Amino acid sequence: MKCALACICASMAVPGTALLAQGHSVRDGQIGQVAGNGRYPAIAEAREDAPGYTIYRPAALPPEPLPLVLWGNGACRDNGLSVSHFLREVASHGYVVVANGAPREEQPVRTEEAATPSRGNAPTPALATGRPPTPARPAPDETTVAQMLGAIDWAAKASATSGDPLEGRIDTDRIAVMGHSCGGLQALAAGRDPRVDAVVAFASGVYVRPDGGLSGVGITKEDLAMLHTPVAYVLGGPEDIAFPNGSDDFARIEHVPVMLANLPVGHGGTFALANGGDWARVGVDWLDWQIKRDPDAGRTFVGEGCRLCTAYGWTVERKNFPAQP
Numbered sequence: 448m449k450c451a452l453a454c455i456c457a458s459m460a461v462p463g464t465a466l467l468a469q470g471h472s473v474r475d476g477q478i479g480q481v482a483g484n485g486r487y488p489a490i491a492e493a494r495e496d497a498p499g500y501t502i503y504r505p506a507a508l509p510p511e512p513l514p515l516v517l518w519g520n521g522a523c524r525d526n527g528l529s530v531s532h533f534l535r536e537v538a539s540h541g542y543v544v545v546a547n548g549a550p551r552e553e554q555p556v557r558t559e560e561a562a563t564p565s566r567g568n569a570p571t572p573a574l575a576t577g578r579p580p581t582p583a584r585p586a587p588d589e590t591t592v593a594q595m596l597g598a599i600d601w602a603a604k605a606s607a608t609s610g611d612p613l614e615g616r617i618d619t620d621r622i623a624v625m626g627h628s629c630g631g632l633q634a635l636a637a638g639r640d641p642r643v644d645a646v647v648a649f650a651s652g653v654y655v656r657p658d659g660g661l662s663g664v665g666i667t668k669e670d671l672a673m674l675h676t677p678v679a680y681v682l683g684g685p686e687d688i689a690f691p692n693g694s695d696d697f698a699r700i701e702h703v704p705v706m707l708a709n710l711p712v713g714h715g716g717t718f719a720l721a722n723g724g725d726w727a728r729v730g731v732d733w734l735d736w737q738i739k740r741d742p743d744a745g746r747t748f749v750g751e752g753c754r755l756c757t758a759y760g761w762t763v764e765r766k767n768f769p770a771q772p
Contacts, residue, residue, distance in 0.1 A: 475494060475495045476492060477490045478490070478491040478493060478528065479531065481506045482535040482722065483535045483536045483538065483722060484722050485538075485539030485540035485541065485731070486509075486539070487505030487506070487507060487508075487509060487538075487540070488505070488507075489504060489506060489535045489537075489539040490504065490538075491535060491550065492504070492550075497601055499547070499548065499594060500527060500545050500547065500548070500549070500601065501548060501549065502544070502545055502546075503534045503538035503543070503545075503546065504543045504544070504613070504616075505539065508612070509541065512606070512617055512618035513541050513543050513618060514542055514543070514618055514621035514623065514738045515543055515545065515598075515599065515602050515617055515621065516537060516538075516542045516622075516623045516625060517595050517623070517624045517625070517637065518544055518545065518547060518595075518626060518630065519546075519547050519590065519625070519630025519634050519637075520547055520548055520627065520629075520630045521627040521630055521650075521715075522628060522629050523547075523588035523589055523663075523664070524589050525547075525549060525589035525590055526550075526551040527546035527549060527550050527551070528546075528548075528553040529552075529627075530719075530723070531554075532718065532719065532720070533718045533723030533726065533730075535722070536727040537723070537730060537734070540731045540734070540735065541739075542734065543602065543616065543617050545598035547590040547595050548590055554719060556719065556721050558720075588662065592633050592637050592664060592665070595624065595634075595637050599642060602617045603617070605617065621644055621739075622644055623644060623645040623646070624643050624646055625730065626651065627718065628649070628650050628689060628714065630651070631648035631650065632652075632653065633664055635648055635651070635653065635671070635674070635678075636664055636665065636666040638674050638678065639675070641675070643676060644737065644738060645676050645678075645737035645738055646676055646677070646678045646679070647679045647733055647734075648681070649681045649682075649716060649718075649726060650687050650689045650693070650716055651680070651693060652680065652689050652691075652695060653668050653670070653671065653695075653696055654692055655691050668696075671696060671700055672702065674700065674702075674703055677703060677705070677737050678703060678705045679705075679708065679733050680694075680696060680706065680708070681710075681716075681726055681729055681730070682707065682708070683709070683711065683715070683716050684711030686713050687713055689714060697764065697766075700766070704767040704768050704769075705765070705766050706748060706763065706764070706765045706768070707763070707764040707765075708755060708761060708762070708763050708764075709761065710760050710761050712725075712726075725758075729755060732744040732748070733747075733748070736748065742771075742772040748765070749768055749772040750771075750772075
């Protein structure tokens, strides 16, 4: 997909804000450069009225209201810039994204893929006897499911406020939740909310063994029956520490359309690559199909010869899918 506003990318760069010092956050304004391959190159920004969140949106907003995407970070971290390249790409396709976490630290684009395990979905090793040890009491997660869902109220208020840059630009009747690892658990938990229309869990899944991980997200295998929207699991192959969890979720879900897509890139996926790499392309197509009802995007997933089904390195399993997008 070609960028229709590429000429603004250089002119709207913000010198000196591409990287933030670890542990610090900005109070208000654009962070880093305009980026994304979509029609609407996007920015990351901090807002004083949105403490604890990082906002991603088109730099030049189109006149029509845009769907809302809520994001949960790996390890449930309080850093809304943790996958900034990926989220600018999502926003550039015509979405307003609210990431859990203040904008604390942005990493430079990586030139090659590498797995980056996070504590959010890490397994607990078994003892020699085969019985799992009692896990140490984890520190509370830095962000929460309630915080993620609270972004809906913030977005509705911003869109209804006269003079706000987002006035009339957010459609809170079209909402998706997405997340990585522990943040994927947040997305799955938030997906039970009736306001949510689609779910994507990257390198995530409810723990196969209860209390087998370090996340504090309150969701069990039984809670998967409360999901009411199409769900996509995007995993990093057998080396992904969340592979057993996400695969088991897929096997259990029978009542809604569900996809399990694997690319062997490990737990860290392709988030740090330019514009979020392959995982961003899959995530955007899922959103465009489920939220915008774009049949061309649906062809990425539907049919024996679907684009993802025939893409190099990918394996795809699906249940309850339509015959046509």
